[in-house]
Amino acid sequence: MKWEGNRESDNVEDRRDDGGGGGGFGGGGLLGGRSIGIGTIVVALLGGWVFGINPLTILSLLSGGSPPAQVQQQQGPAHRPPADDRMAKFVSTVLADTEDVWKDIFAKAGGTYKDPRLVLFRGATQTACGQGQSAMGPFYCPADQKVYIDLGFYETLTKQLGAPGEFAQAYVIAHEVGHHVQNLLGISGKMDQMRGRVSKVEYNALSVKLELQADCFAGVWAYHANNARHILEGGDIASAMNAAAKIGDDALQRSSGGAVVPESFTHGTSAQRQRWFNTGITTGSVKACDTFSARNL
Template sequence: MDWRGRRGSRNIEDRRGARVGSIGGLGGAGVLAVLLIGWFLGVDVTPLLEEGGGSPEPREMTAEDQAAAEFVSVTLADTEEVWTQVFREQLGAEYQPPVLVLFSEATRSPCGGASGATGPFYCPLDRKAYLDTAFFATMERQLGASGDFAAAYVVAHEIGHHVQNELGILEEANTLRAGMSEADSNAVSVRIELQADCLSGIWARRAEQRFGSLEPGDVEEAMNAARQIGDDTLQRNAGQRPMPHTFTHGTSEQRVRWFERGYVSGDLADCDSFAARDL
């Protein structure tokens, strides 16, 4: 991905180096969420959940950290231009971009505590995406998802959730989930995540057309990342038998297919995972 020397976004909130309270201060639901995500990613989150740890030492920023932050800023700027264009052309509406919070080790959000164990996420309550760029190293070293466009896919996926929020889809889906059984709620979650994958595919297509920033192999890097973080693959890599009723993001095959669907089409209407009979 050709990103160096290009415009970065102003919608970055940099909390790296800031001290925050211990993750041990999370409520029971927050602790459970961290444990589950850590289990899926194969990350030992025990040190993050210890009580009485006080404020963790901020991670010292390295040249690699700074380059990663600049990369995220450029990628975010690209999403802003792409989605502004898509909203105007396909919806006749104005796109309101989110803020992306960079943090190191841990931070807080209205949706709960964030840490390196939770991975990147989007919080609809404050319309912000949260990312510790150290997650990119986790992707490469532990998940087998290397390459700068694999990292760009992660950013684009979280911004895809913001697009869903802008369209009212996320609130409606989460309201629906609140009255469901766990298995049914998980099934709706899969549709949310696959739609975000499709939206990230639209972004990739538009970025290629608008900026000429994609290089040979970039799309395959994104699809490989989608493949490596499929629920079935994560469960197998954790030594577990895949259990479809526990899936919350979709299988590897589904995630790749929905990303590719958005990339080939470029049309929001083709990303309606909620209307699809077969995922």
């Protein structure tokens, strides 16, 4: 992936030296489950890496709905990562690229894109959604409009999941930013309204559609970024498709040694995740990512 020398985002906050940022949230986990991650990846080490998420949102694709009220935690200027930190530089550059792409897409649709902030942390950190922990993997908190990541996750992605490559790592960031896009479309409140009104199986089905759309949005970013800045190199798309396959619900359930239970899926199968990422990267169309209206996922 060609990224070195491109613009870095100013919206990166480095909390890695903050001592874990715990406190105040008891047993950990995000309050109410109100966070969204890479598939999102919630990671638990129980003899193997197991992934899951309790998402927040449901789609109303560019419907013009009013954005939900946000619990903004206004802070001073972000504590920037060290200039010689290559991995931090990489995620800062990917974040900047998503900013450029989504600002343009929103502007062409008559809207205004608000940049999220990317928070780097180690161990645990406080968020407007509760306490975030490294074991959860990367996640997005709609309440403060921030993406959180412990960069050690990328080692997990490579060694435990078998999904190496910089573009696979960029896909992780782009997926989380996809959740931010969903939040900006005014749909967080809609998912909140669904909570408790539908069965767990029905809610899981909505979660699958949400996650697949975030995969598609990640593809939309890649399509436009490549057209504008020619970021893709040979093997990049294959590496992202491989990562999408490795975090499919069916693949994760098999790798954990359990039975494959479709009713429990919250992110979609490997084939579905690959299909929707491919839809985004081949069409570059936000409307093509309407998983909620699709007859077949």
